[in-house]
Amino acid sequence: MPRQPCAVPDPLDHARRLIADARSVVVLTGAGISAESGIPTFRGGMDALWKDFDPATLATPEAFARDPATVSRWYDWRRQKCREAIPNPGHLALAALERALEARAGRFTLLTQNVDRLHHRAGSSNVVELHGTIMHWRCSASGREIELPDGPLPTYPFPSPHCAGSLARPDVVWFGEPLPSAAVHAAQGAVADCDLFISIGTSSVVYPAAAFIHEAAAHGAATIEINRDATPISSVVDVSIRGRAGEVLPQILNPVPN
Numbered sequence: 001m002p003r004q005p006c007a008v009p010d011p012l013d014h015a016r017r018l019i020a021d022a023r024s025v026v027v028l029t030g031a032g033i034s035a036e037s038g039i040p041t042f043r044g045g046m047d048a049l050w051k052d053f054d055p056a057t058l059a060t061p062e063a064f065a066r067d068p069a070t071v072s073r074w075y076d077w078r079r080q081k082c083r084e085a086i087p088n089p090g091h092l093a094l095a096a097l098e099r100a101l102e103a104r105a106g107r108f109t110l111l112t113q114n115v116d117r118l119h120h121r122a123g124s125s126n127v128v129e130l131h132g133t134i135m136h137w138r139c140s141a142s143g144r145e146i147e148l149p150d151g152p153l154p155t156y157p158f159p160s161p162h163c164a165g166s167l168a169r170p171d172v173v174w175f176g177e178p179l180p181s182a183a184v185h186a187a188q189g190a191v192a193d194c195d196l197f198i199s200i201g202t203s204s205v206v207y208p209a210a211a212f213i214h215e216a217a218a219h220g221a222a223t224i225e226i227n228r229d230a231t232p233i234s235s236v237v238d239v240s241i242r243g244r245a246g247e248v249l250p251q252i253l254n255p256v257p258n
């Protein structure tokens with residue numbers, strides 16, 4: 001009798017089983033989950049308009065100090081893209097997962113690197129914005145929040161109404177800036193407690209966000225990656241699913257097991 005090859009579970013079935021058994025889930029999302037809502041990813045090419053600019057060099061305090069008009073225009077263009085975008089089935093599936101876990105007295109934390117607020121608009125509630133939000137701007141001197149017009153800003157850079165001579169800046173975390181301590185604290189607490197960590201739509205190259213999945217695995221959490229392209233974690237997670245978040249998440253989360 002020829003030996004039956006040990007069956008390698010279908011990744012989608014494996015993911016479904018891990019989710020059904022999970023008690024405490026942490027999800028980390030990146031720009032890829034908002035791509036199907038029409039928001040350009042961070043490293044996937046912003047748009048013909050900005051093709052000559054490298055986002056990683058624009059998303060720095062140095063760039064803002066050197067050329068506040070260009071940086072302000074870029075962020076306000078992205079803010080408009082975020083306002084026009086609507087949550088896609090990937091965002092909605094994660095909101096449904098949170099409700100299903102709550103219904104079975106489980107725990108759910110959504111860590112996002114995204115600044116677009118689409119998870120909130122999709123109905124997710126326990127959302128930790130690791131890199132802030134583009135939908136709020138603050139005074140570059142006092143840090144006070146600045147009311148913005150819904151439409152494009154009238155001038156770039158946009159003067160702060162709070163401190164003479166200061167500018168409005170997006171309330172995001174730039175490279176070289178520390179993440180909000182409350183967000184880091186919330187993330188570390190959730191990661192320490194989770195038994196399942198799901199990474200979705202991120203190139204897994206930006207720290208400290210990219211470290212969380214390794215911390216979760218180190219204390220025994222199962223790990224799943226859902227991403228269009230391979231990343232540095234694809235070969236180390238328990239389940240690696242290559243695909244679009246808006247297509248894969250509804251397949252593994254609906255109906256969400258209570």
Ligand code: BV8
Binds near residue numbers: 226
């Ligand atoms: C800090 C906000 C210290 C602004 C962003 C080790 C430890 C700590 C720091 C470092 C470290 N090593 C290096 C650093 C420095 C740096 C860093 O990580 N550099 C990297 C590039 C090497 N980190 C920092 O500077 C951080 N600060 O550590 O401060 C400190 C402490 C005390 C005092 C002073 C300082 C701050 C990092 C945050 C920077 N801000 N964004 C803005 O948005 O403009 S990061 C930026 O990258 C975006 O937020 C983005 O979310 C993030 C990660 O990118 P992704 O989301 O992954 O997007 P990307 O385009 O790369 O990938 C998309 C993926 O989706 C792709 O893989 C693609 O295949 C996939 N995809 C596409 N479509 C789909 C899809 N997947 C599924 N479905 C689809 N449809």
